[in-house]
């Protein structure tokens with residue numbers, strides 16, 4: 302693939318919109334908010350899922366994927382994340398209570414387990430297909446991360462859910478190959494307290510954070526808007542001219558090219 306495909310971009314699930322889910326290569330996705338409805342019959346091509354954190358809107362299709370894969374696949378579905386994200390999956394999802402423990406259940410007719418959980422180290426690159434993913438710490442939940450996604454030397458930064466986060470801007474300053482920032486804006490600026498409490502951004506907070514960045518040459522696109530507030534958030538983003546260098550509010554199905 303020569304682009305990242307945004308399969309789910311919403312901050313809420315609605316009848317017409319999925320939650321966070323990016324296809325970064327033929328076999329690899331980041332987050333699992335909208336895999337079943339978008340892949341359809343191609344769902345069995347998914348081999349690798351990199352997680353940003355364990356909130357439900359980012360993991361919701363994984364249990365159903367495991368359920369489909371156990372009779373159909375020959376090799377484990379590999380799920381990558383920081384330690385606390387994987388611990389959450391084990392403790393709260395694949396615990397034989399909420400869902401079967403597919404980490405212990407063997408693929409029918411084969412030797413490998415249905416899922417394999419693989420721990421990532423912060424800022425240590427991991428290459429799958431021909432894409433390199435480098436997790437970096439964000440400010441959202443214990444163990445949340447974003448990814449620098451690189452292919453053929455060109456980079457896109459995906460913060461996923463985050464509040465104010467110095468490391469985002471340090472990395473952008475350090476790495477001029479990043480041509481696009483994809484971040485989140487969940488609430489209108491009047492909800493600053495809610496944004497702080499839930500560790501999400503508003504347009505005003507994003508504008509303030511941008512003062513930490515020495516560069517102005519990358520595109521800024523946003524997603525994860527809470528469905529009830531899409532119109533006022535877009536009005537604010539436009540008034541503040543935040544979607545610079547041809548950035549946009551991403552919707553399901555949008556694509557961003559790796560080369561720029």
Ligand SMILES: [Zn+2]
Pocket residue numbers: 354356441462
């Ligand atoms: Zn979250």
Ligand SMILES: [Zn+2]
Pocket residue numbers: 312321356358359462525
């Ligand atoms: Zn989220």
